[in-house]
Amino acid sequence: MTKAINVLIFFSVALSCARAQVPSGFKSLFNGKDLEQWHTSRTSHQGTVGNFYVEDGVITLKQNPYGQGGILLTNKKFKDFELYVEVKIDSFCNGGIFLRSTETGQAYQIELAMPGGTGSLLGEAMQISQGAEAKDIAKAWKANDWNSFRVRMVGEVPKISLWVNGVFMWEVKQPKNDFTAGAIEGMIGLQSHWTALYQAIPGGFNMPGAWRPGAAHRFRNIAVKEL
Amino acid sequence: MKARILLICFLLGGEWVMAQTKITNTVGMEFVLIDAGTVVIGEFKPPYPVPADTVKSLPHDYMMYMGQGRGYNEKEFKLAREMATRDSKEGHVFQISRPYYMATTEVTQAQWKKVMGYNPSQFTGDSLPVENVSWKEVQKFIKKLNTLERHKAYRLPSEAEWEHAARAGSKKDIPWKEIEVSANLNKKTTVAVASKKPNAWGLYDMLGNVWEWVDDYYNEKLFADPEPPKKGKQHVLKGASFVGDVKNATYMTHAGGPGNGWDVGFRIVKGVEKNSK
Numbered sequence: 001m002t003k004a005i006n007v008l009i010f011f012s013v014a015l016s017c018a019r020a021q022v023p024s025g026f027k028s029l030f031n032g033k034d035l036e037q038w039h040t041s042r043t044s045h046q047g048t049v050g051n052f053y054v055e056d057g058v059i060t061l062k063q064n065p066y067g068q069g070g071i072l073l074t075n076k077k078f079k080d081f082e083l084y085v086e087v088k089i090d091s092f093c094n095g096g097i098f099l100r101s102t103e104t105g106q107a108y109q110i111e112l113a114m115p116g117g118t119g120s121l122l123g124e125a126m127q128i129s130q131g132a133e134a135k136d137i138a139k140a141w142k143a144n145d146w147n148s149f150r151v152r153m154v155g156e157v158p159k160i161s162l163w164v165n166g167v168f169m170w171e172v173k174q175p176k177n178d179f180t181a182g183a184i185e186g187m188i189g190l191q192s193h194w195t196a197l198y199q200a201i202p203g204g205f206n207m208p209g210a211w212r213p214g215a216a217h218r219f220r221n222i223a224v225k226e227l
Numbered sequence: 228m229k230a231r232i233l234l235i236c237f238l239l240g241g242e243w244v245m246a247q248t249k250i251t252n253t254v255g256m257e258f259v260l261i262d263a264g265t266v267v268i269g270e271f272k273p274p275y276p277v278p279a280d281t282v283k284s285l286p287h288d289y290m291m292y293m294g295q296g297r298g299y300n301e302k303e304f305k306l307a308r309e310m311a312t313r314d315s316k317e318g319h320v321f322q323i324s325r326p327y328y329m330a331t332t333e334v335t336q337a338q339w340k341k342v343m344g345y346n347p348s349q350f351t352g353d354s355l356p357v358e359n360v361s362w363k364e365v366q367k368f369i370k371k372l373n374t375l376e377r378h379k380a381y382r383l384p385s386e387a388e389w390e391h392a393a394r395a396g397s398k399k400d401i402p403w404k405e406i407e408v409s410a411n412l413n414k415k416t417t418v419a420v421a422s423k424k425p426n427a428w429g430l431y432d433m434l435g436n437v438w439e440w441v442d443d444y445y446n447e448k449l450f451a452d453p454e455p456p457k458k459g460k461q462h463v464l465k466g467a468s469f470v471g472d473v474k475n476a477t478y479m480t481h482a483g484g485p486g487n488g489w490d491v492g493f494r495i496v497k498g499v500e501k502n503s504k
Contacts, residue, residue: 042445042486043464048482048483049448065273066275066311066314067273102470106470125470180487194474196273196274196275197274198272200272200274201399203402203403203404204403206274208276208299208307212303213299213303
């Protein structure tokens with residue numbers, strides 16, 4: 001009997017290690033079944049339809065039709081918050097986590113691209129004053145596996161901090177609020193990048209390397225703590 | 228130079244109708260006559276990479292987005308071709324059976340204020356396009372304008388009318404160089420209407436500045452269906468805004484509300500009246 005209990009405890013611990021949990025005090029943004037707390041941006045330059053769905057209990061972002069990405073947004077807007085999310089990204093796909101995103105997808109962005117600039121702070125569809133690079137990410141990153149991101153964003157002039165798998169990456173205080181119309185709150189967004197236009201047109205270039213055909217970015221245990 | 232008034236004829240409802248090519252209404256809105264015709268909407272032929280393509284010659288800034296110089300392998304080239312071919316569509320031919328007058332510019336704040344008596348816009352200025360207007364508020368504006376002029380000819384364009392007018396006869400989507408000279412993009416705010424080059428039919432800001440509401444309900448698909456939905460949660464937005472870019476500031480982009488609010492406006496059309504002989 002004791003042996004059976006020990007085996008049970010062992011598997012419980014192993015399971016909890018393999019599938020980390022949302023930190024206490026955070027409110028889940030995903031029920032593991034559907035996207036009821038989320039919606040697709042219908043005005044994003046990445047694409048207007050998105051191919052976003054729940055598979056095996058995780059949010060999955062792919063392209064469909066060919067070349068069209070998109071942005072998945074929370075229904076709710078957040079001002080000062082900490083975000084916890086676990087991500088698993090296929091290589092050669094450019095995506096990101098959007099912070100205080102507008103409906104169309106202007107946002108401060110944590111880049112998700114392997115190889116590439118994963119963990120960098122960039123502007124999506126807007127210029128930001130101060131970017132950042134996660135120079136130490138290799139020390140924390142688990143290739144082809146789940147990795148946790150913890151982001152803290154506070155202040156009307158935003159100060160943003162990032163931890164990957166619990167390892168501090170950077171903290172950036174912007175010199176000004178870069179948002180159009182001075183927005184001080186916005187949605188959390190998940191992005192899959194476009195790669196092709198509607199048609200081949202003169203002067204248009206395409207970005208096939210921005211999303212490998214058939215590939216996915218996956219997200220689970222997404223939760224937020226409003227501050 | 229003395230302005231010339233041009234008269235042309237249309238067969239409308241079995242009778243020939245003469246209409247001016249340009250008109251100005253009581254609140255100073257200018258319109259041009261758009262002829263009936265056909266427009267193909269939703270011809271989707273996404274380009275895909277082939278093995279001869281290389282990403283090595285691209286500027287450094289693009290390298291990250293292109294996969295750090297890594298090209299596709301053979302399997303990925305094949306899959307890209309298969310997906311692009313699978314998803315390609317010929318589009319639908321939309322018949323626009325009646326001519327209509329289309330406003331040469333987005334409705335300005337001065338025009339909105341004249342009709343409605345208030346200004347909902349985030350970025351203010353008389354010659355800037357009105358924004359921060361819902362589709363329902365736009366209907367109130369149109370109703371009031373029709374009442375002011377004692378007819379019922381003003382309305383929003385259908386998506387097909389909008390795209391027919393935006394394309395101005397072009398079969399292919401807009402080249403990027405043309406977008407750059409005609410569309411207000413990558414700005415911090417809206418800008419004065421008609422500040423860039425008009426299209427071939429004399430319409431300004433069909434792309435950029437503010438998204439434009441059209442009459443149709445939004446189908447939540449990449450392109451319009453042959454018939455718009457009878458009902459829906461949102462209406463279609465066309466043309467992208469000042470925070471858009473060359474990817475969505477094209478004739479073809481079929482977007483849906485609500486947008487950002489501060490980058491959503493509209494332009495109106497006026498039906499050609501049967502008694503305009």
